[in-house]
Amino acid sequence: MNVSDTLKLARKRLTAAQVNTPDLDARILVRHSLGLSDADLITGQGVVTQKQQNSLDRVLERRMAGEPVSRILGFREFWGMKFIITPDTLDPRPDTERLVEMAVESMKDRPPGRILDLGTGTGCILLSLLKEFPGATGIGIDINAGAVDVSRENMENNGLSGRAVFQTGNWTDSLSESDGLFDLIVSNPPYIPESHIESLSVEVRNHDPILALVGGKDGLDAYKTILMKIKDFLAPQGFVLFEMGQNQDVDLVRLVEESGFTVRRIGADYAGILRVVEIGHGDK
Numbered sequence: 001m002n003v004s005d006t007l008k009l010a011r012k013r014l015t016a017a018q019v020n021t022p023d024l025d026a027r028i029l030v031r032h033s034l035g036l037s038d039a040d041l042i043t044g045q046g047v048v049t050q051k052q053q054n055s056l057d058r059v060l061e062r063r064m065a066g067e068p069v070s071r072i073l074g075f076r077e078f079w080g081m082k083f084i085i086t087p088d089t090l091d092p093r094p095d096t097e098r099l100v101e102m103a104v105e106s107m108k109d110r111p112p113g114r115i116l117d118l119g120t121g122t123g124c125i126l127l128s129l130l131k132e133f134p135g136a137t138g139i140g141i142d143i144n145a146g147a148v149d150v151s152r153e154n155m156e157n158n159g160l161s162g163r164a165v166f167q168t169g170n171w172t173d174s175l176s177e178s179d180g181l182f183d184l185i186v187s188n189p190p191y192i193p194e195s196h197i198e199s200l201s202v203e204v205r206n207h208d209p210i211l212a213l214v215g216g217k218d219g220l221d222a223y224k225t226i227l228m229k230i231k232d233f234l235a236p237q238g239f240v241l242f243e244m245g246q247n248q249d250v251d252l253v254r255l256v257e258e259s260g261f262t263v264r265r266i267g268a269d270y271a272g273i274l275r276v277v278e279i280g281h282g283d284k
Helices: 003-016 022-034 038-043 050-064 069-073 094-107 124-132 145-157 194-199 221-232 249-258
Strands: 075-078 081-084 114-118 137-142 164-168 182-187 234-243 262-268 274-280
Touching: 003 022, 003 038, 003 050, 022 038, 022 050, 022 069, 050 069, 069 075, 075 094, 075 124, 081 124, 081 145, 094 124, 094 182, 094 234, 094 262, 094 274, 114 124, 124 137, 124 145, 124 164, 124 182, 137 145, 145 164, 182 221, 221 234, 221 249, 249 262, 249 274
Parallel strands: 114 137, 114 182, 137 164, 182 234
Antiparallel strands: 075 081, 234 274, 262 274
């Protein structure tokens, strides 16, 4: 069988399994499994060996069972960089790039010297910001030691060696006064209410680490904890940006104000859903 026919069959199998994007997924998985170039895929003339077909069959079965393409590939593109993902890390979503965008917008006239990323996962937020702010350094903290190992590897792979320290800890508990103040604090914490977990897609529910998803009964547990802990680490003119869940803006604004911070602005994601809140110590 040639590449063209193999691609058609892969697309047909994914369509029958009701995969949302069968055409795109088939192209990615065929290219990956068969070790093809873009040109090979376009011409479609090469002969597919039995070994290649077996490899493709395995990944197609994983995709049809609900495993995301990025999990199968082992990496995700984010902010123009490639990030390794493992069972210890969340799969970075395009919506999270909105947090990076807003941070860059807010700090463009006063670039941050030091950045803190709480719940760093793959390190994608912190490393993207370090790419945008060449003079900055950062600390990324995650409670999962496996995620910390992944974030360090992503730092090396993306040419940012020595720009950040990644460490295991529960939010700011691993920090001390000697770590000083941060001009920018960012976090994409667990924010899904416990009761909503079963309604998540198979791709998320079965493949993202549950500890990085569940935010307690109302989804707000992590914010409550972080807001109490960051006062001693945010510079006087510094900003904090949180990613939040759908319809959490009213409750999160209330928590921010009760904690003595000020909401500077709230930004929507690319689907128009309020997704990022930016706060600071004082007036807007």
